[in-house]
Amino acid sequence: MNYTLHQLEIFLKTAQLQSVTKASESLYLTQPAVSIQLKKFQEQFKIPLFEVVGRKIYITEFGEEIAVAAENILNEVKAINYKALSYQGKLAGKLKVAIVSTAKYVMPYFLADFMNENKGVDLIMDVTNKAEVVSALENNEVDFAMVSTIPTNLKINRIELMQNKLFLVAGRNYKFKGKYLSYSEFKKLPLIYREQGSATRLAMEKFIDSRKISTYKKMELKSNEALKQAVISGLGCSIMPLIGIKNAIANGELQIIPVKELPITTNWNLIWLSSKNLSNIAKSLIEHIETNKEVIIDRHFNWLGKY
Known part of the structure; x- marks a missing residue:
């Protein structure tokens, strides 16, 4: 053979x-x-x-x-x-990262230079929902996780990366009157949700429940991309992270609907178990991000300041 x-x-x-x-x-x-x-x-x-x-x-x-x-x-x-x-004195091995689905618009930028500088490092990045990300971290299946909501049941260390803003968005044909959408009008919206276990779903429900808004749930979808396409098509409205809809807003497919007390602002965090015995690769990545975080944000995400 x-x-x-x-x-x-x-x-x-x-x-x-x-x-x-x-x-x-x-x-x-x-x-x-x-x-x-x-x-x-x-x-x-x-x-x-x-x-x-x-x-x-x-x-x-x-x-x-x-x-x-x-x-x-x-x-x-x-x-x-x-x-x-x-x-040869070079970093070599596997780097395992689990991220929530909307973090796919962020995490690659914090990894790109590190991966390009260390050709012997193989990246395995799992993109899923918050519940599965936390489970992978808890079971020591990954080195790091990227989330916008810190799990309270785990002892973790973290690096706060950047803000995550969530706005109410609708398709281009939706029309409303006034400077802000009133809560009475909000109640009439057919809302599209992410699936249970999603951090975006949790933030959306927390906002709605805390204001005692009775809403009409049109449907729920399992990915940010599917949710975006559903809103673009006119199936309904949703509260979505700005990071994943930049182009759709820029080309007029989506519009931000002003609502008092929106956007919801959380933070993206790179987290790892406090008890984790970090590899040299993991330690080097932490050092790289801590050193270059502000440069990466300024280079790739300064457009967020416009919203």
């Missing part, structure tokens, strides 16, 4: 995603390139690794065993590379 590490990587990614299309996107390859390498890899085995039914690919039992072996081999290769870089 004469298969390559490249073929192992392609087969493993295809097995994990069960899709040639998704594997090619994940590996930044064309679909034909992935298909060719899968064919060459399969030719080295007399037993089928996968079968195609319709347009869907299914991994066989034998294929699943090969996928496990491939993952082990690739992990060992990464370990060798990490050790080689470590002996």
Whole structure:
């Protein structure tokens, strides 16, 4: 047998995603390139690794065993590379971060320079809702988490990064009278919520409940992007983080509806367990962010001051 590490990587990614299309996107390859390498890899085995039914690919039992072996081999290769870089005095290894979905508009900017300066660091960033982010941190599955609401049940250390402002927004065709939308008019709005466990949902409910506003819940959606598109289409209104709707506001797809006591202002925080035995990579990232935080904010987020 004469298969390559490249073929192992392609087969493993295809097995994990069960899709040639998704594997090619994940590996930044064309679909034909992935298909060719899968064919060459399969030719080295007399037993089928996968079968195609319709347009869907299914991994066989034998294929699943090969996928496990491939993952082990690739992990060992990464370990060798990490050790080689470590002996050269460079940072090497994995950095695991869990972030709430709206933080995807923020966290990459705080990581970009650090990752570019440390080529031996592999970033694994999970984007999910607040409940799952906190769970990953509590179970020591990640080095850091980025949230706008600090979990009260955990002993954590944190770096306060920047403000997070949430406004009431509507599609371009919504019309209202006066300087501010009254609470009586607010009650009539068909509101679209994020799912339970979302920090945006929590902030929105806290604002509405504290003012005893009886509202009409139109629907709930599981991602900030889906929520944004629903509001743009005119399905309803929502209270959303400004950070994720900059372009939609700039091109007129969304409009901010002025309401007294809005925006809601929270803060983005990078957090980690106080008891966490931090790796050299984690310690270096903390130092990098503490040193460069203000420069990063000024370079990438100074537009927030206009709102």
